[in-house]
Amino acid sequence: MNSPVLWLDILVVVILILLSIRIFSEASLFKSVVLFIALGLFVSFAWVKLAAPDIALTEAALGAGVTGALLLDTVGHLRSRNVPYSKHRHAEDGTSSNA
Amino acid sequence: MNSSVTSVSGAAPSRPRLAIGFAIYCVVFGAIWVVLTNGDTSSWMFGIPFTAFAALVSSAMSPITRLPIRPLALIRFLAYFLRNSVVGGVDVALRALQPSMPLTPGIVVCSLRLPTPTTRALLAYTVSLLPGTLSSGLEDEVIALHVLDTEQPVLVEIRRIENLIADIMGIELLELPAVPSVEKTSQDGDLNA
Amino acid sequence: MPEGVFVGFAIVIFITMLLGFIRVERGPTAADRMLAAQLFGTTGVALMLLLAEAFQVPALRDVALVLALLAAVTGIAFVKRANQIQGSETPGGTVS
Amino acid sequence: MTQIEIYLLAGAAMFCIGLYGLVVRPHLLHKVMGLNVMAVAVFLVLVSVARRVPGPTPDALPHAMVLTGIVVSVAATAYSLALIKRIYTETGAVTLQETDDDA
Amino acid sequence: MSWMDFLVIALLIVSTAFFIVGTIGLLRFPDVYSRLHALTKADNLGLGILILALALNSASGLVSIRLMLTWVLVLVATATTSHLIARAARESGVEPWVKP
Amino acid sequence: MPNNIERPRRAQHIVAVGLLVAVFVLLARAVLYIPMHDTGVASSIQDNLQISGVLNPVTAVLLNFRGYDTLLEIAVLVLAIIGVLSLQREGMLASGRLAPFADPALSLLTRILVPMMILIAGYLLWAGEKAPGGAFQAGSILGAAGVLVTLSGHVRPGWLSPAIVKIIIAVGFVVFLVAAIIPMFFDKNLLEYPLHLAKPLIILIETWLTFSIGMILVTMFISSAAPITDDYVRGDAT
Amino acid sequence: MLDLIQPQLPAITLAVLLFAASAAFLVRFERARAIALVAAGVQVVLVSWITWIVVGQDRVWVYTIGGWGAPLGIDLTIDGVSAVMMLLTAVVGCVVTVYSAGYFPPKDSYRLFWSLWLFLWAALFALFASNDIFNLYVCLELLTISAVGLVAISGERAALFAGMRYILSALAGSLIYLFGVALVYASTGVLDFDLLATQVSIDPTTQAGLALMVIGLLLKTALFPMHFWLPPAHANAVAPVSAVLSALVVKGSFYIIFKLMHVFTGHEMIPGLAELMGILGVCAIIWGSVQAFTQKRLKMMVAYSTVAQIGYLFLLFPLVAAADDIQTAVLAASAGLFHAVSHGLAKGAMFLTAGTIVKAVGSDRLEDMAGLSRLAPIPAFTFAIAGVSMVGLPPSGGFVSKWLYVSSAIETGAWWWAGAVVVGGLLAALYIFKVIALFMGSGKEPLQVGVSNRVITIAPLVLALMSLVIGVFGQPILDLLYPAVESLTAGMMR
Incomplete structure (x- = not known):
């Protein structure tokens, strides 16, 4: 294992972990989603490094395509002001917590 | 769905025209297929149906209404484009690297002479890759540009690109309206001017 | 051409790409963050092409091609909802 | 530490982080993203396991498992997002509330 | 190493420089519009030069054409997205930065 | 507080x-x-690759050795879209719900990218036999093309009625299922392709799957994307 | 002809369900209903045939898909246990299908119910037949998504929330399970149960793999304290869906745990695992019963009763582990499996009849149901019979399983588990008789009483009577289970 290649591995892994932490430590929903889409891209580098181009291809196609679009659309929808009737507006602050 | 957004402008082209358009698309996409598959002949089992499918979709979405593209004009356009995208890259690099960061940005609104939405969109692409200009709105005959330097001669470049694009397509440019075609604003430009 | 060269350039470009996260973090508008994500798309294409050369895996050129095609889709999905998303970012809007 | 071990550890870490997002964050979208991060973590472990095989071509079985897993997780994500949107449209809520049982 | 290899490495250096500059612009420029300038111009040029280098390095002509195709697609996609992001920013009321 | x-x-x-x-x-x-020594079935896959009908080991596992997993996986995908549709109110599959986003530049981009996406989907489908690629990758690109068309406000072609959309959604799975049971008429087990039929059957399945997966993904996007317009009225929930 | 079909039966049974499910997706409500009814009938025939073969020839039926065989391909294996579970699925499924045909108004908004339900059935069949831990993951996901789709199909507020909670928990469970699969594959290199039995060795990777798989499955089975998602999901779904979820779906993941514990000789791999599951089972019995007693809504009460009854299933592990000889172990394992069957029938009947009652009364509140037995005698009677089995009174299936549990507990000397069974029965009696007393009593008049059709009145009664019948004729089922249980429990003993 030549060292520059291993560096790249360590770099990718550190980024993946930091990114996933940031996704969930983030208050802004939209920012989380952007970071999540970025995570998809960086994971495909991990697949490349692990000699799995098949999976990299799938990840790139889905993350940049349908999943990304779906997530962004959901964020937009959850911010839309034209909810037919909104009984539980307060819930948006996320004060209740359970799994 | 709102049908005012369809891509096609003008009257529906006639049947033989459509057939020619389809054939042109087939040739272009067939060539791209060869490039994609590295010229592997065993791929035509998929290549023919998918090329035809792509050509069909293209014919439906953007039917070729006139025999397009003058090669010489295209080459001139490409040369202009390549040269200016290099200049554009260097320009933005210099601005970014200088400690003082020489920027006097603003929005410039400009009327266009190009007749069709497609050519205007092409212009928007080109402008976005040229030095100091970025298209930030395109409605009807008006384009809103964000410029890095409000003093730069934007209008001259726009007119030149319009001519180049019109040359490629072999189309007539519209007359400009009498109202002043360029207004410099530092605020959000009014596109409906 | 030694393959290490490509790996070296790949690492440099990768680090450049990481700097884009500063923009994602700082914002301030949603458009800024999305723009940084778009940067990842373009740079990702470059990186995939370099890695294809470095590891001699031609399939990565397909990955680059797919990224090039699809990087726009998320951007456009964002733009379509931008008004709603932007509301949460600019002053006056709520932050969830 | 070898390449495979690095990725294996990353998989273990991301699994926990995804679990954190799923359990601790109240917003439904965060929970769905948490599930996705967990899925990515498991895939990392599987693909690293496949890489043990000497030679350039890794074990194809974990790769196939991951591809299957990706499809399943996309399907589940799409359904969850549709459900979240429907919940929001009906009630305006974006979290799971305690009160929804005894309505 | 032949002179061709040196050319390729030189081009790679230039292209990497443009990527770096693009990111610097993204970080330094004052508002979303000027940052879009940095993204569309510097990064696309960087990618173009990189692809030129790789095309020179590659033995097969078809592969080179394919790389060019990738570049064209990125160009069109970036130009459109930056146009749309700028438009969306304007429509949602993001004011351009003005030199004070 | x-x-x-x-x-x-x-x-x-x-x-x-x-x-x-x-x-x-x-x-x-x-x-x-x-354990870091090889304990998997990699060698077994390599040994049987010649009689699997394809050369890419991953595709061979997905569509031949463990085709049953893939069959059920496609069922999951179909099921998810059924679930998404069941969350819609009346008028499922109405794709006209997305407010179009008019912009000439976006329209031009769509007209350039969509045919390219179709070509590349076809290419990946073809390449899947011996290189990375295959039905799912190709299908997700077709799906992205559909999403792009939807987002850019192009009109859905008239022939693509909800009934047709449903048929396209189901066809990949049904073709796969039929192909899976065909060997049973030749006194073989489920999915036990005869040697000479393996390749054509896999190609047949993959082709139909590509279109189905594309349609499923785009329908997922369209059906779950909620309208933006203000005049949205709540339909009567069932 | 029959000779040609017979070797292919497992594949045909699955294919029929999958074809029916896809067809039901494409057509309108009435057609979809017809398809489901036909498929249900065919299922009962085919599964009975399978059971007959498995039992008659006293063998484990191995069906190699794709003809590849285990390490490379996927095998289906059907032994006595899975045949009984399939038969349970077919019987309950058939009744539920008939019930649903009467339950749903013929509106197109419910047309997707049929497709989802048939997919769920197919998932259950595939799950009980599968012998491959990764294939089981796919089956579990198929099961999860169809189940969640069914929970949310009514589109009501509570159902949507319940569905959301359900899908989050179930997907988390699947992913934890998948992590376990990855670790097990990493350490053994195989995915097939039979091969795993020969390959496993006790090392940290395999131990963690088994632990993760079991935790994921416990989450999906909703064993206390991971039951939080179950009551809202089961109570807020429409009645046929509740019945299927409680009677069958939770048994699916329980069945996998059972198989895992056998293959990995669970208590050696992870010391104390069997006892831990037993203790959690006891906690589930007590907690679920107490919660059920305090509920004010009928379906919520029945759902909490499911939480309690799941607890009984898990008593089998410590009892088998503690057994000294194979006879006692088989006794304990049979008790658990028999309980799965009898609870499936009784709980199916109870939820279906609860649906009928709710429809009749027009409310889910218990206080509105006072005096129901005079106005709707058959549903009240059905509820009482199912309740008898739930409590474990003599002529019922519940009695048999509890009797088996108690005798195996006494035989192994671990009498405290017997105590848990008895206490659980008493607690169940409390909440069941509370409701029955309410039905018999004379409160204020019910809001409305109109059991619109016979189908939804009679179908639950049939299931309830079956839960009695298997109590009277329990021996054939036990005989059927015996050989398979014997081979399965041998590995689980200490």
């Missing part, structure tokens, strides 16, 4: 993080004990 809420939540948070760190330690220990 905020302090009162803040304090127990912070305590909960610390407990949760502590627990997860403990979980991580256990998982890390488990993954580091993974």
Whole structure:
């Protein structure tokens, strides 16, 4: 294992972990989603490094395509002001917590 | 769905025209297929149906209404484009690297002479890759540009690109309206001017 | 051409790409963050092409091609909802 | 530490982080993203396991498992997002509330 | 190493420089519009030069054409997205930065 | 008031993080004990690759050796879209619900990218036999093309009625199922392709799957994307 | 002809369900209903045939898909246990299908119910037949998504929330399970149960793999304290869906745990695992019963009763582990499996009849149901019979399983588990008789009483009577289970 290649591995892994932490430590929903889409891209580098181009291809196609679009659309929808009737507006602050 | 957004402008082209358009698309996409598959002949089992499918979709979405593209004009356009995208890259690099960061940005609104939405969109692409200009709105005959330097001669470049694009397509440019075609604003430009 | 060269350039470009996260973090508008994500798309294409050369895996050129095609889709999905998303970012809007 | 071990550890870490997002964050979208991060973590472990095989071509079985897993997780994500949107449209809520049982 | 290899490495250096500059612009420029300038111009040029280098390095002509195709697609996609992001920013009321 | 809420939540948070760190330690220990010598079925896959009908080992596993998994996986995908549709109110599959986003530049981009996406989907489908690629990758690109068309406000072609859309959604799965049971008429087990039929059957399945997956993904997007316009009226929920 | 079909029966049974499910997706409500009814009938025939073969020839039926065989391909294996579970699925499924045909108004908004339900059935069949831990993951996901789709199909507020909670928990469970699969594959290199039995060795990776798989499955089975998602999901779904979820779906993941514990000789791999599951089972019995007693809504009560009854299933592990000889172990394992069957029938009947009652009364609140037995005698009677089995009174299936549990507990000397069974029965009696007393009593008049059709009145009664019948004729089922249980429990003993 030549060292520059291993560096790249360590770099990718550190980024993946930091990114996933940031996704969930983030208050802004939209920012989380952007970071999540970025995570998809960086994971495909991990697949490349692990000699799995098949999976990299799938990840790139889905993350940049349908999943990304779906997530962004959901964020937009959850911010839309034209909810037919909104009984539980307060819930948006996320004060209740359970799994 | 709102049908005012369809891509096609003008009257529906006639049947033989459509057939020619389809054939042109087939040739272009067939060539791209060869490039994609590295010229592997065993791929035509998929290549023919998918090329035809792509050509069909293209014919439906953007039917070729006139025999397009003058090669010489295209080459001139490409040369202009390549040269200016290099200049554009260097320009933005210099601005970014200088400690003082020489920027006097603003929005410039400009009327266009190009007749069709497609050519205007092409212009928007080109402008976005040229030095100091970025298209930030395109409605009807008006384009809103964000410029890095409000003093730069934007209008001259726009007119030149319009001519180049019109040359490629072999189309007539519209007359400009009498109202002043360029207004410099530092605020959000009014596109409906 | 030694393959290490490509790996070296790949690492440099990768680090450049990481700097884009500063923009994602700082914002301030949603458009800024999305723009940084778009940067990842373009740079990702470059990186995939370099890695294809470095590891001699031609399939990565397909990955680059797919990224090039699809990087726009998320951007456009964002733009379509931008008004709603932007509301949460600019002053006056709520932050969830 | 070898390449495979690095990725294996990353998989273990991301699994926990995804679990954190799923359990601790109240917003439904965060929970769905948490599930996705967990899925990515498991895939990392599987693909690293496949890489043990000497030679350039890794074990194809974990790769196939991951591809299957990706499809399943996309399907589940799409359904969850549709459900979240429907919940929001009906009630305006974006979290799971305690009160929804005894309505 | 032949002179061709040196050319390729030189081009790679230039292209990497443009990527770096693009990111610097993204970080330094004052508002979303000027940052879009940095993204569309510097990064696309960087990618173009990189692809030129790789095309020179590659033995097969078809592969080179394919790389060019990738570049064209990125160009069109970036130009459109930056146009749309700028438009969306304007429509949602993001004011351009003005030199004070 | 905020302090009162803040304090127990912070305590909960610390407990949760502590627990997860403990979980991580256990998982890390488990993954580091993974034996590093080859214990999988890689050699077995290589040995049987010649009679699987394709040359890409991943495709061979997906569509031949473990085709049953893939069959059920496609069922999951079909099921998810059925679930998404069941969450819609009346008028399912109405794709006209997305407000179009008019922009000439976007329209031009769509007209350039969509045919390219179709070509590349076809290419990946073809390449899947011996290189990375295959039905799912191709299908997701077709799906992205559909999403792009939807987002850019192009009109859905008239022939693509909801009934046709449903048929396209189901056709991949049904073709796969039929192909899976065909060997049973030749006194073989489920999915036991005869040697000479393996390749054509796999190609047949993959082709139909590509279109189905594309349609499923785009329908997922369209059906779950909610309208933006203000005049949205709540339909009567069932 | 029959000779040609017979070797292919497992594949045909699955294919029929999958074809029916896809066809039901494409057509309108009435057609979809017809398809489901036909498929249900065919299922009963085919599964009975399979059971007959498995039992008659006293063998484990191995069906190699794709003809590849285990390490490379996927095998289906059907032994006595899975045949009984399939038969249970077919019987309950058939009744539920008939019930649903009467339950749903013929509106197109419910047309997707049929497709989802048939997919769920197919998932259950595939799950009980599968012998491959990764294939089981796919089956579990198929099961999860169809189940969640069914929970949310009514579109009501509570159902949507319940569905959301359900899908989050179930997907988390699947992913935890998948992590376990990854670790097990990493350490053994195989995915097939039979091969795993020969390959496993006790090392940290395999231990963690088994632990993760079991935890994921426990989450999906909703064993206390991971039951939080179950009551809202089961109570807020429409009645046929509740019945299927409680009677069958939770048994699916329980069945996998059972198989895992056998293959990995669970208590050696992870010391104390069997006892831990037993203790959690006891907690589930007590907690679920107490919660059920305090509920004010009928379906919520029945759902919490499911939480309690799941607890009984898990008593089998410590009892088998503690057994000294194979006879006692088989006794304990049979008790658990028999309980799965009898609870499936009784709980199916109870939820279906609860649906009928709710429809008749027009409310889910218990206080509105006072005096129901005079106005709707058959549903009240059905509820009482199912309740008898739930409590474990003599002529019922519940009695047999509890009797088996108690005798195996006494035989192994671990009498405290017997105590848990008895206490659980008493607690169940409390909440069941509370409701029955309410039905018999004379409160204020019910809001409305109109059991619109016979189908939804009679179908639950049939299931309830079956839960009695298997109590009277329990021996054939036990005989059927015996050989398979014997081979399965041998590995689980200490």
